[in-house]
Amino acid sequence: MGWQGAAWLEREEREREERGSLLLKELALRPGLDVADVGAGTGYHARRIAPRVAPAGRVYAVDVQPQMVAMLARLAAQPGLENIVPVQASASDPGLAPASVDLALMVDVYHELEYPHEVLGALVRALRPGGRLVFVEYRAEDDRVPIKPLHKMSEAQIRREAALHPLDWERTADTLPWQHVVIFRKR
Numbered sequence: 001m002g003w004q005g006a007a008w009l010e011r012e013e014r015e016r017e018e019r020g021s022l023l024l025k026e027l028a029l030r031p032g033l034d035v036a037d038v039g040a041g042t043g044y045h046a047r048r049i050a051p052r053v054a055p056a057g058r059v060y061a062v063d064v065q066p067q068m069v070a071m072l073a074r075l076a077a078q079p080g081l082e083n084i085v086p087v088q089a090s091a092s093d094p095g096l097a098p099a100s101v102d103l104a105l106m107v108d109v110y111h112e113l114e115y116p117h118e119v120l121g122a123l124v125r126a127l128r129p130g131g132r133l134v135f136v137e138y139r140a141e142d143d144r145v146p147i148k149p150l151h152k153m154s155e156a157q158i159r160r161e162a163a164l165h166p167l168d169w170e171r172t173a174d175t176l177p178w179q180h181v182v183i184f185r186k187r
């Protein structure tokens with residue numbers, strides 16, 4: 001999604017439609033966790049995660065579009081959100097240090113990646129042992145989800161692609177109205 005679509009990410013009805021608050025519960029956040037919000041966009045999720053991992057935990061808010069990173073930098077300057085660290089990614093490298101995060105989250109991002117295999121490999125390296133990688137994607141299996149097929153993924157497809165990396169599938173939560181939350185752990 002181009003940065004010009006930022007308003008859609010921040011739309012007022014998003015919580016009612018997608019229940020991001022339920023996603024936060026699925027993530028089992030706690031103070032001290034270091035989280036990467038990969039493809040953070042406007043920081044819709046990063047700014048909700050940041051207070052839950054503060055004061056010691058950081059949220060690396062990663063994006064490939066400089067315009068999004070500029071928005072994330074403005075967000076990180078706001079009081080109470082100082083633990084957000086904006087990160088400029090390249091198309092194939094999220095720009096995270098090895099073994100630097102406990103949780104890497106991609107909400108509606110993986111299906112857009114130009115180099116999915118390379119990015120996933122880099123995210124696995126950025127995870128600490130036992131860290132979690134979480135995919136949130138619109139459910140391709142469900143015709144009632146009002147999103148173009150191009151922007152949807154099935155759980156089977158996500159699991160097939162993750163199986164190419166040292167990741168163990170942990171569980172898939174289908175508590176959200178439109179998306180599945182597919183959770184893996186680094187081996």
Ligand SMILES: C[S@@+](CC[C@H](N)C(=O)[O-])C[C@H]1O[C@@H](n2cnc3c(N)ncnc32)[C@H](O)[C@@H]1O
Binds near residue numbers: 041043065068112113
């Ligand atoms: C549909 S938006 C989702 C934004 C955010 N996760 C949310 O749910 O509000 C997808 C985002 O992924 C970013 N993106 C695409 N490819 C990327 C890459 N290789 N590395 C980091 N971000 C990427 C886009 O720039 C865009 O901001």
